[in-house]
Amino acid sequence: MSNGSREGVQEALRKTGVTALFFGRLLAACVPALARPRLIIAQVYNAGARSLIIIMLSGLFTGMVLGLQGYDLLQRFGATSALGIAAALSLLKELGPVLTALLFAGRAGTALTSEIGLMRATDQLTAMEVMAVDPMRHVAAPRFLGGLIALPLLTAIFIVIGLFGAQLVGVQMMGVDRGIFWSQMQSAIALKDVTEGVVKSVVFGAVLSLIAVNEGYHADPTAEGVGRATTRTVVASSVMTLLLDYVLTAAFL
């Protein structure tokens, strides 16, 4: 192995170790952080409520595209009555959790990383330390928990709006029977399908929030460093989302 690649591997291992240790400290800090629900609620608002518009718009258009493409495909087999099932399954199991996670990484993840990174760069985290206030408990843990709570909620909203979009195109525009659209969906979707979506969104929420908080917390305390950390958040979040999606899908089959 050449020197360069050996250093690369060592650096990757070191980073993995740092992240793992940070995750441990973060989990430990979550327990006392729960005693301050107001801080967590503020972060659910920051990461969740402020992402609502982009999530709802994306959900609507995703659903509408599903309606169009689904109708086009199913009518070739004379199976347009299955449009409701097709839309619901794709949204519940894949598109809802994955697209919401990707949008969350771009909207809330970057905001978390740059906020914490700038707090580091402007000595705010050090000031807390010196005031005998643990920044892990006061800054990192509430943001992690906020993201963990917000992402599944956003996913649910994405799916509901997406179904409405699919219905809008399939039923209102293409003329699929409204009763068939909903009743087929109701009879074919099992609890397991919903569970898969919920589990995925919770896992994505935990992993993406961890990535965002970790990158911000360990960002170089310079303008350039915070910028790089923000980029890393988006890249790592996107790759992890798609990778974990495959793993979880395989686990549920």
Add this chain to the structure above:
Amino acid sequence: MADSQPTLHPAAETDAVIDVRDVHYAIDGRPIFAGLDIRVCQGLITAVMGPSGTGKTTLLRLITGQIYADRGRVSAFGREVADMGRAELYATRRRMGMLFQNGALLTDLTVFENVAFPVREHTDLPEPLIRNLVLTKLEAVGLRGAAQLMPAELSGGMARRVALARAIVMDPEVLIYDEPFVGLDPISLGVILRLIKQMNDVLGITSVVVSHDVHEIATIADHSYLLSDGRVVASGSPAELAASDSATVQQFMTGSAEGPVRFHYPAADYATELLGAERG
């Protein structure tokens, strides 16, 4: 730290609140301190001066237990900082207040909430009491009227005064100032200077002021240390330092580029480099 007699540190027998003994510290192999000795005595204003890059801020980080010395010992209130567990370290930090160079105010909170922050974190005082306490401290720094402003709306001098109010809100025994005069206009500078003196006179707070503003600090300091090359090169009252015949002290006090402290970063010969560039 391997020391055979950790029970009774010399600081406990004297009035030294903070005692830095023979401290060695290096960052990435580059030595910052090589045998640093500094004592901060009860009720006095101790100034730590030195050219930029002599590790003045690093010293403050050592004292507050954010980093630990490679060798030597740092004690606060008679206990070695490196020996403290997390709970004791936090308890010790609560007896100290620190003013950061840039204020380090929490940007998502108002001025009022910034000053109230340590109180809310560490006590269960009722809201009216917190309000009175915060307004009293803001009045002391002349910014009661700015209570509802956000940090982004403050000038540099105002931000530092808010940070000072926050640093004293828990009535610390020791106040640590990191470059409190940098970038201030003459009025703000005068105000901060007087505030430091008042905190010391009226409240009896022991003060450590890290600064390279020689003339400002000379007007209030009881005892000064001059750092260079990782150790103390001179110490004494401002008058003693001014009268010192050490070349380093004189260079620092008079602000001369020529002297034992190099102004130029090490480089190749000037003429050679210029001519070399022409030829290349």
